[in-house]
Amino acid sequence: xxxxxxxxxxxxxxxxxxxxxxxxxxxGKVQALxxxxxxVGRNEIVGLLGDNGxxxxxxxxxxxxxxxxxxxxxxxxxxxxxxxxxxxxxxxDLRIETVHQGxxxxxxxxxxxxxxxxxQITGRFGFIDVKKEKEIADQLLRxxxxxxxxxxxAESTVRDLSGGERQGIAIARAMYFEADLIVxxxxxxxxxxxxxxxxxxxxxxxxxxxxxxxxxxxxLAHVHEVAxxxxxxxxxxxxxxxxxxxxxxxxxxxxxxxxxxxxxHAGA
Amino acid sequence: MPARESVMxxxxxxxxxxIIAVLLxxxxxxxxxxxxxFLGYRIYMSFLATVPPLLVLAAALTLLVAAxxxxxxxxxxxxxxxxxxxxxxxxxxxxxxxxxxxLLAGALVGWLNGVLVARIGVPSIIATLATQFLxxxxxxxxxxxxxxxxxxxxxxxLWHLLVGRIGAFPVQAxxxxxxxxxxxxxxxxxxxxxxxxxxxDNARVxxxxxxxxxxxxxxxxxxMGVMAAFxxxxxxxxxRSFFNTQGGGYLLEVMAAVFIGGTSVxxxxxxxxxxxxxxxxIGMVEAGLVATGLQGFWVRAVVGVVFxxxxxxxxxxxxxxxxxxxxxxxxxxxxxxxxSSPGGGSTERRGAR
Numbered sequence: 001x002x003x004x005x006x007x008x009x010x011x012x013x014x015x016x017x018x019x020x021x022x023x024x025x026x027x028g029k030v031q032a033l034x035x036x037x038x039x040v041g042r043n044e045i046v047g048l049l050g051d052n053g054x055x056x057x058x059x060x061x062x063x064x065x066x067x068x069x070x071x072x073x074x075x076x077x078x079x080x081x082x083x084x085x086x087x088x089x090x091x092x093d094l095r096i097e098t099v100h101q102g103x104x105x106x107x108x109x110x111x112x113x114x115x116x117x118x119x120q121i122t123g124r125f126g127f128i129d130v131k132k133e134k135e136i137a138d139q140l141l142r143x144x145x146x147x148x149x150x151x152x153x154a155e156s157t158v159r160d161l162s163g164g165e166r167q168g169i170a171i172a173r174a175m176y177f178e179a180d181l182i183v184x185x186x187x188x189x190x191x192x193x194x195x196x197x198x199x200x201x202x203x204x205x206x207x208x209x210x211x212x213x214x215x216x217x218x219x220l221a222h223v224h225e226v227a228x229x230x231x232x233x234x235x236x237x238x239x240x241x242x243x244x245x246x247x248x249x250x251x252x253x254x255x256x257x258x259x260x261x262x263x264x265h266a267g268a
Numbered sequence: 269m270p271a272r273e274s275v276m277x278x279x280x281x282x283x284x285x286x287i288i289a290v291l292l293x294x295x296x297x298x299x300x301x302x303x304x305x306f307l308g309y310r311i312y313m314s315f316l317a318t319v320p321p322l323l324v325l326a327a328a329l330t331l332l333v334a335a336x337x338x339x340x341x342x343x344x345x346x347x348x349x350x351x352x353x354x355x356x357x358x359x360x361x362x363x364x365x366x367x368x369x370x371l372l373a374g375a376l377v378g379w380l381n382g383v384l385v386a387r388i389g390v391p392s393i394i395a396t397l398a399t400q401f402l403x404x405x406x407x408x409x410x411x412x413x414x415x416x417x418x419x420x421x422x423x424x425x426l427w428h429l430l431v432g433r434i435g436a437f438p439v440q441a442x443x444x445x446x447x448x449x450x451x452x453x454x455x456x457x458x459x460x461x462x463x464x465x466x467x468x469d470n471a472r473v474x475x476x477x478x479x480x481x482x483x484x485x486x487x488x489x490x491x492m493g494v495m496a497a498f499x500x501x502x503x504x505x506x507x508r509s510f511f512n513t514q515g516g517g518y519l520l521e522v523m524a525a526v527f528i529g530g531t532s533v534x535x536x537x538x539x540x541x542x543x544x545x546x547x548x549x550i551g552m553v554e555a556g557l558v559a560t561g562l563q564g565f566w567v568r569a570v571v572g573v574v575f576x577x578x579x580x581x582x583x584x585x586x587x588x589x590x591x592x593x594x595x596x597x598x599x600x601x602x603x604x605x606x607x608s609s610p611g612g613g614s615t616e617r618r619g620a621r
Contacts, residue, residue, distance in 0.1 A: 066475065066476055087478070088475070088476060089478040089480075092478060100476050103470065104477070106466045106469040106470060106473055106536065108465075108469050108532070108536040109466060109536070113466075117463070117474075117477050117479070118477040120459050125458075126458055126460065127458050127459075128457055128458065128459060128462065
C-alpha cells in the first residue's frame, strides 16, 4: 500500500502541502496560538517540538480540521482553504490524515467500524458494505504495527486491545487512506521499544513514498533522528526553526530545557 | 480454527438471545399457569394489537440511547400528534392529510429537542423533560382538555391500511415490526447508525474521525419525534378516540423495554432485537398476570424484577471482568457459609483432599 501511494499526488505540482499564515487561536481568554506561520513542504518531515501547552495539539487540530482558527489563513497544496467549510471530512478529502494523541477509537465498537467510520464504504442510500470493510480490515490487521497475531480480528472490539495495539490501529487507519500529509501526535506513547522502531521506519517510509509528515513526539532523540526540519513552539509562538543537521541533539536538548525553565520562572 | 467452538460462539453471540429466552420462558410460565388463555390464539392477537405503539416508540428510542441521549418528551408527542390527527382529519376531511400533519408535528418536536441538546447544549434529560411539559400543555390547550371520539374513522382506507385486521390478525403488528426491521438496518448497516454508535461511545472520538456530531444528534431526535407521532397514529386509530393524556403510561414502559432488551445505559451499544423482545415482555406481563389469577396490582412489581434481572444479566454477559469478580464473590461467600455451618467437618475433609 505504501509503495503505491505517490501516483496521483506527485503528478500535481505544489510547493507546500500545508501552510498556515498568521494564525491566531483563542479559547476564551487563553491565547493558544498567536501569529503562527507554519509550513510543510511536499515530501518533508516536520518535527514539532514544545512543552506541554505550547500549542502543538492546537496547531495540528487546525491542520486536520477539528478546530477553526480565530484568525489567519490556511493553504492546502498552495490553495487557500475556505475555513467556514473546512472540517475533518474536508481534510480527509484533501488527503490529510491525522493520528491524534490519546483516544481516537470507539471503545465498544469493532475494529472494522473504527477503521472506516467517517468515510464508510457505502452502496446506495448510504448503507455500509460490511463485507468489504471487514475484508480490508482483516488484511490491514495482518501487517499493522503493534500486533503479534494473537486472535485479534476485524470483529474484536477496541477494549480488548492493549495500548500499543490501539496505536497500531490508529496508524494503520492513517496508512490505509494514503494521505499526502500524515500528522502524528505522539504516536509512540503507548508503544514498546521494538514497536517504536516500526513507527519511526513508517515515518521514514512516508518520505520515501513522496509524502509529508508532521511529527510530534516527546522523545527529542526520535524527532531529531527522523525530521527534515524542526519547529519549536513556546506559549503559542514559533520560537525556533532548524533544518536537519543545523542543530545537534545535545544543543536541541539544552535549548528545550532552557525554554522549560524560562517558562516556569515566568510563571512563578 | 475449531469449527465447533465458533458455532457455539456465534450462537451465544446472536443478538438479543438472552432476552428472547426470557420472553419464551415467560410465555411458557403463562401457558402452564393459565392454559385456558395462553394456549389459544386470541390472547396473542390482542398483544399484536396493543404492543405496536410501544414497540415503535422503543425501537426509535433505542437509536437515541445508542447515541447516549434520551427523550422524555414522546408521551406529549403521542398526545399532540393524536390531537393533530383527529382534528385535521375532521376539519380537512382527509385522514392522509391528518397523518401527514401528525408526523410533521412529531418531526417539529424532535427537531426542537435536537437543537436544544446538540446546538444549545442542554442535557437531553432536562431539555426533553421541559418539552414534555410544553407540548403536553399545548395539547391540552388545543383540545380544550376534551377527548374526541373518532367514531367513523374506519370508513377510511387509511384506517384499514394501518390498524385493520387480516382475519383476526392486526395489521399494525406488521407496521411496527417493519419499523423495527428498518431501524435495525439503519443502526447496524447504515452510516447514520454507525455515527450514532460512535457518538454514544465517545463523542470526542466521533468528532475527530469526522462525524458531524450535532447534525447527527438532531437527526436522531427528529427520527424519534416522527416515530412517536407514528406510534400515536396507530394508538389513536386503534382506540378510535383521542385523550389528551393518552401518552402518559408509555414513558416508563418504553424505557423499560429498551433497557430490558440489552441496550447499554451508557450508549455506544444497542440491540433492536432485544428491544422487540423487551417490548413484548412489557406488553404481556399485565395480561399474563391477570390471566394467571394474580391481581393487577402486582404488574409493576413484576416488571421491576424482570427489569433488574435483565439489566444485571446484560452487564454480566457484556463485561467479562465483572462476571469473574461476581463469581469470585459468590464463591467466597459460599465458602464462608460452608465453614461457618454446623456440618463443617465434611468441608474440612474435602479441604484435606
